[in-house]
Amino acid sequence: MTATTQKIFLVRAGASGEDENYALEHGVAIIRFSEYPSLATAKDYAAVLALVKASQTQINSRAAGNHAGQLWAYAVAMQVGDIVVMPRKITAQVALGRVTGSYKYAKVGSDLRHVRNVEWIRPDVPRTAFGQDLLQSFGALKTVYTVARNNALQRVTTVLAGKIDPGFTPTQDPTRNPDPGFADDDAIALDLALAAHDQIVAHIQARFHGHALAQLVNAVLTADGWTTKLSPPGPDGGVDIFAGRGSFGLDSPRLCVQVKSQNTPSDATVYRTLQGSMLTFGAEQGLLVCWGGFNKVLLAEAKQGHFTVRLWNSSDLVQAIYRTYEKLPPEIQTQLPLKRAWMLVQDEPET
Known part of the structure; x- marks a missing residue:
């Protein structure tokens, strides 16, 4: 497979990530679409569309x-050597x-499923390793689709090799995919809450x-009712924050906190x-905060x-910030200006 024919396919592991662990442990990408039988005999988009209509006689054309576009991309267009991206919700x-x-x-x-074998080369890449435009593509509300815009192939290949996302420069021509069944990234509905979170x-x-x-x-813990002592910059002896209950922080439970800001998964040594x-x-309890997550x-x-011991990755810390934001000190709120927004929750489609 040449660089010009290779593609990136995003494949989700269930609406709540329920298939993530199975997929990683068994070296597969699996999707549901349980209403449709085997696609093994479908050799092109037209054949997949015919199978979809035959299986669901009441389905509207849109x-x-x-459905046919996603199933065709997964079963027919996806080729050995293509890159698979699986956002992990867990x-x-x-x-x-x-x-x-x-x-x-x-x-x-106990169920028959649509399956592709995948070698998961980097199963634990932090979301923070990617630029915002790629994360936006990863947040589209579809189960299967190609990620093509903004030189995505070169950038994801770079991250796959263990390097950082080089980003996109406007002088590069955004890639568009003319194949049937593929949707332009810009035209796909996005998970707006996830986009805002990223x-x-x-x-x-x-x-x-x-x-x-x-x-x-430290500010989040203080806002959550802990009495804390923050270690100064430099060597901290393995503890960044000491925390306890009560006016002097002497009451149980007593907490040791270690904070790692690197953008790579931490290992068991930490x-x-x-x-x-x-x-x-x-200390009876510990909190390990690792911005890049955990291996x-x-x-x-x-x-x-x-x-x-509790583990917090970047997402866990942000959730704690949401919970305590009104109690955070003014200087933190100035550096991190947030506003609560409300939106109508739409059902996240399997498709």
């Missing part, structure tokens, strides 16, 4: 075209891999790096260091400490 990360096998209709658990995450990343992120976490600090300082080994190990 929905039929929508961990606020993005999994990146390459297609390794043809379409098949196979049993997953914008806030990017703002925090730009303005609260290093010790400033520890200061932000988790073990925090556990050691908890023993040293007599698979750390997450597995942290299950054993579920009742003593």
Whole structure:
């Protein structure tokens, strides 16, 4: 496969990420569309559209075209060597891999599912590793679609190789895909709440790096009723923040907090260091805040400490900020100006 023919396909693992773990553990990308049988005999878009209409006789033409376009992209257009992007709702990360096998209709658990084999090369890329325009493409309300605009192929390939997203410059020609069944990124409905959330995450990343992120976490804990002591910049002995209940912070539970601002997943060494600090300082609870999230080994190990240590990634910290924002000090609100907005919640379609 040449660079000119290679494509990027975004494939979701369920509306709530319910298929994420299975997909990563078994090296597959799976979609539901359980109302449709095997697509193995469909060789082009017209054949997929005919199958959709035959399976759902009451479906309107717009929905039929929508379903057929996604199913055709997944079963026919997707080729071995293409890149698969799977946004992870459970961990606020993005999994990146390459297609390794043809379409098949196979049993997953007790159900027959539409399946593609994928080698998940980077299963835990932080969302913060991508530019806002790519995150916007990743937030479209579809199960399967291609990501093509703003030189996406080169940029995602760069991240897949372990480097940072080089971003898009306006002098580059945005890529458009003329194939049937593909939708232009700009024309796809977006998850507006997720887009706003990603914008806030990017703002925090730009303005609260290093010790400033520890200061932000400290402000959130204070607003949440903890009495805290923030370690000064520099070596902190494994603890960025000491926290406790009561006027002097001496009452239980006592909390040790470690904050990591790097934009890469933290490993189990960081988790073990925090556990050691908890023993040293007599803290019953720990909070590990890692802006870049956590790798698979750390997450597995942290299950054993579920009742003593909590993990916060960038999304968890932002949720805590939402919860405590009105109580944050004025200087934090000035650096992070937010406004509550209301919108009508629409059903997130499987398609």
